[in-house]
Amino acid sequence: MSDQTTQKRIAEFVKAHGKPGTAVRAVVEPIGRAGARIVLVGADGAMGDVMAKDVESATKAVEATDNVEQADWDRETTAATKIGPAHRRKMAKMQS
Numbered sequence: 599m600s601d602q603t604t605q606k607r608i609a610e611f612v613k614a615h616g617k618p619g620t621a622v623r624a625v626v627e628p629i630g631r632a633g634a635r636i637v638l639v640g641a642d643g644a645m646g647d648v649m650a651k652d653v654e655s656a657t658k659a660v661e662a663t664d665n666v667e668q669a670d671w672d673r674e675t676t677a678a679t680k681i682g683p684a685h686r687r688k689m690a691k692m693q694s
Contacts, residue, residue, distance in 0.1 A: 601650075601651075601655050601658065601659060604636070604648055604649075604650045604655065604656070604659040605659045605662055605663055607648045608622075608624070608636065608638065608648055608659055608660065608663045608666060609663050609664075611638045611640065611646045611648070612638075612640075612663065612664070612665050612666060614640070614644075615638075615640025615641060615642050615644040615646070616640060616641055616665050617640075617641035617642070618665075620641040621641075621665050621666055621667040622638055622639065622640050622641065622665060622666045622667070623638070623639040623666075623667060623669035623674075623675050623678060624636050624637070624638055624639075624660040624666050624667065624668055624669060625637045625639075625668075625669050625670060625671055625675065626650075626653055626656045626657055626660065626668070628653050632649075633649055633650050633651045633652050633655075633656075634649070634650045634651075634652055634653045634655070634656040635647050635648075635649060635650075635656075636648045636649075636650060636656050636659070636660060638666075639669070639675055639678050639679050642680070643678060643679055643680025644680070645679055645681070
């Protein structure tokens with residue numbers, strides 16, 4: 599995926615789940631040869647992800663997008679997520 603496409607998808611998530619004055623959180627995770635995963639947590643608690651070709655590209659895309667802040671899976675980021683019953687059922691099925 600191109601860097602522009604990555605940044606565009608992050609911006610689309612911000613538009614759908616952001617809120618003025620509250621930055622969307624972005625956690626960049628390396629996933630081996632496949633590249634990097636950017637996990638986004640919106641102001642409304644929604645989660646989304648965007649793939650990038652590598653960690654450096656992912657980090658640059660996050661930095662270049664307005665109303666997004668680089669984050670870790672710390673207490674604040676984890677608490678900001680809102681995982682509903684449908685997502686929990688989906689994840690439970692993946693465990694079996």
